[in-house]
Amino acid sequence: MAAFESRIHALRIEPHPNADRLELAVVGGYRCVVAKGQFANGELAAYVPEGAICPRWLIAHLNLVDKLVGSNRNRVKAVRLRGVLSEGLVYPLKDGRIRGKLVHEGEDVTELLELEKYEPPVPVAMQGEAEPAHGATLRYDIENIKKHPDALRPGEPVVFTEKLHGSWCCLGWHPDYGPIVASKGLSDKGLALKINPANRHNLYVSAWRHQETAFKRARAKLAPEGGPFYVLGEVYGRGVQDLHYGRPNPAFAAFDAYLGAPRRGCYLSPAAFASSIGKHFTLAPVVYRGPFSEAALQAHTEGPTALAGRHMREGVVVRPVAERQSPELGRVILKSVSADYLTRKGGTEYS
Secondary structure, eight states: OOOOOOBEEEOEEEEOTTOTTEEEEEETTEEEEEETTSSOTTOEEEEEOTTEEOOHHHHHHTTOTTTSBTTTTOBOOOEEETTEEEOSEEEEOBTTEETTEEOOTTOBOTTTTTOEEOOOOOOGGGOOOEEEOTTSSOOOOOEETTTSTTSSOTTOEEEEEEOOSSEEEEEEEETTTEEEEEEHHHHHTTEEEOOSGGGTTOHHHHHHHHHHHHHHHHHHHHOTTOOOEEEEEEEESTTTSSOOTTOSSOEEEEEEEEESSTTTSEEOOHHHHHHHGGGTSOBOOEEEEEEOOHHHHHHHHSSBOSSSSSOBOOEEEEEESSOOEETTTEEOOEEEEOHHHHTOSSOOOOO
16 A cells, blocks of 8 residues: 655646745645745656665755754655754756656656665564465555545545554454454565564564454354454553553554455454454544544644643544555555654654
8 A cells, every 4th residue: 555656747836835935846735845946836856755775866866965863864855944844855957857867757667766765773672573474465555645635535534543652463363364464564564473483572472362362252143153363552661662552561452454355355444444354453543533634633643642642643644434546556544744743853753
């Protein structure tokens, strides 16, 4: 679902509200602060997203030497410039070309720009012995609503749940393998963690051991015939990420559930999820139910966490009340990330 890519877009230019010499280059729902007059409305350019690791030549071309973040000063991160959030970079074309190659609107130029996605080192507690579980793990990621600003219809009934800053964790059962416990990275690769003594300190295996009774009860109700069943959640707390929500030890909060074999089953609707999984697990907080609007999205993306502690809110996950698919996204589920979270200092971004 959430693809790392740089594509060619026609820019929409808007005035900067606080600076006469700056403008905003808009790509979908993303805004990038640029020098006034640098781009014309409708001009084609490459959008370089947050989290991109840039080659030296590109950094020099954009006059950003020593202005990016990371130990090598080569990673794109959201910043506030004169009070406006700037997410990503805009790479100008020269005669419709990048490095001599003619490009077109919508074209993926990630390789041409030699961009790589930033992947933080995996902490020891998130490492562990894994084994293949072919056909028994879920691929799961959520696109940013700024990339798909028209995916939700104005007035469509939706539910916003708080996006917790932790580590994605799948607790599942498959008749061919038994328990399925995986991080997002392992699950995407078709791997599951071994539930053995060597993994006793693993973050996700520990979550399974603490949630096993709740999982079995939920499974008995929702998959009584022994078919595949999965509960997806966030492991959070001190030692997991920089936001720990006042938890001295890791805890688990569920945010989604899947019934049936991967790619052949279905996710529970928000109502079915709350009424069934909510009887057995702590759930990610619901912060809004009602008609979708840009105003509602902005109002609930920002602010303090609804969970615990005194942290900022990472953002929200948005789902239609009625589960549905779209040709572009597949399952319609999107995230909106707060500006305070994106621009915080000393943050961690483990998967």
